[in-house]
Every structure is written in C-alpha cells, then in structure tokens.
Amino acid sequence: MNKPGFQPSLKGRALRLLSQREHSRAELERKLAPHETVPGELAKALDELQTRDFLNDGRAIESVVHRRAGKWGTAKVQQELIAKGLIGEAVAHALANLKDTELSRAREVWRKKFGSPPPDPQTRAKHMRFLLTRGFNAEVVRQVVRGADEDDFG
Structure with a gap:
C-alpha cells in the first residue's frame, strides 16, 4: 500500500500503465499530462522509457491488431x-496485412454469430448490418452473406 500523500512519479505511473498492456506514446501523454507538475518532465520520462524500449509504438500496433483482428474488420482496427x-508506415503495413485476411476473418465472425444462411431479406440485412458495424468492408460483407446462401449447410 502507498503511504498517505504519496504520489508516484510520472515514470512510475507510465510503467504501471505499460505493465497492464502496451500503450502508444500519444496515449501515455494524454493519460499522464494532468499529473505533470514541471513542464517537460513528462516528455523526459517518456523519452527515457522509449530509449529503454519499455515504450514502443510498434509493439502497441501489434498488440491492437492481435487483440482486435479476430472480431473486427480493418476499418474498426484502423x-x-x-x-x-x-x-505512419507501420500502421499502413499492419492494415495492408489485415485487408489480405478480411474475407476469411469476416466469414469466421459471421459463422460464430449466425452459423446458418439468412432465411429472408430482413435477416440478410441484419447479418449485413452486424458485419458492417464490426468494421468489415461492404464488398466483403456482401460476399460473406451471399456466400452463406450458396454454402452447403446441410
């Protein structure tokens, strides 16, 4: 337990946040700015964490993609x-890789949620809205739902 009146340093706060999950530098700046008492103190602490590779935007990108790609489309991850x-370039590269797998990921999300072809136009629209709100591309959504009608589910 912390002693009454004890305030952890900005670096300590940042490390605590980073121990829970990867954060981007911009995210940490936003979260920790209210705790900065001396101008420049936060930037200095984050620079040190970046130098020691505790703070790495590349890992933060990989973390978001890994956590979200199984449930979300490329647009939502973006x-x-x-x-x-x-x-930047690392984000563009990660999104390009996601686009390559968008159709298979959308099919899997659809299968987990619905599992059988839509019996009528209203249900088809519901299936399509579900995938669109998950951030999947409209053409991919059409392919998935149209393909569900053509697949052999019997």
Missing part, C-alpha cells in the same frame, strides 16, 4: 489505432 495516436 479507428482504434488512430484513436491511440498511432499513425
């Missing part, structure tokens, strides 16, 4: 990466 302040 939204989360942007929200975490992750941009």
